[in-house]
Amino acid sequence: MKNIFNWDTHKLSTTQKNIADFIEKNIDRLPYMNEKDIAAEVPTSIASISRFWSAVGIANLKELKSSLRDLDVSNPAKKMSNIFNKISDGDLLGDMLERTAGYLRDTSYKLSRDSFNLAVDAMSQAKRIYVFAPGPSEGLGSLLQFRLNRFGVDIQIIPKSGIEVYEAMIHLSPEDVIVLFGFFKIAPEIQVILDYAKELKCPTVVITDRLVSDLNDHSTVVLYVCRGELWEFHSMVAPTAVVESLIIAVGFRIEKQALANLESLQNLRRRFSNQLAK
Incomplete structure (x- = not known):
């Protein structure tokens, strides 16, 4: 996932990451905004906006707007x-x-096709796929598991929270892939899983609505999905579309295996159609 600006998230506070994330998502609106406008929408204080510029090596909002003229940032x-x-x-x-x-x-517009292809490569070559899908993303994890399981992919759901997460982590290996959903506030379990996966050299794919976060440094691949602004109702339409695209793309990569498993499924349905209701 490539941003317009090269933010050094290691040096930014949580509030400053929220400001950077807002800037990345609203490049086309910035020329018409002042610091008060930005503060109201992040939301944070005007003082925090003023301190943000020096933290990222920019003199002020005027300089940021000036730099936008030299970038192809039309959206x-x-x-x-x-x-x-x-x-x-x-x-x-x-x-x-x-x-x-x-x-x-x-x-x-913003989801990198290179990142998407890297995610598909990793998932289609994995010995086993683990999925961590807490909160509102639980349905997305179930969809991913249900569809890929039909293709004969070994895929398992990691428990949502607490020490149960460790029960899945002990089985991880470098040949596996972990798909994680991290929306808005990143759950502490995600950080634990990412840290441990990095030690194992186990590839990770994070699907998130954050353009600016530490996830870019701690995961193998980051896929951005838009769910609306922080103050809006958060839609799951775009995340669902990306998950379905991953499913179809992985199916293409393992076409022979996928079709063989689907044919076996259909044969079972025919064989026992008189014994089990549809």
């Missing part, structure tokens, strides 16, 4: 999303559909 996804969102207040369904369409466009 058609954001611009189109803003247009589509200006619809009738009485059409809630239409508003939600247009917003989620915007999240998909934003994800497509």
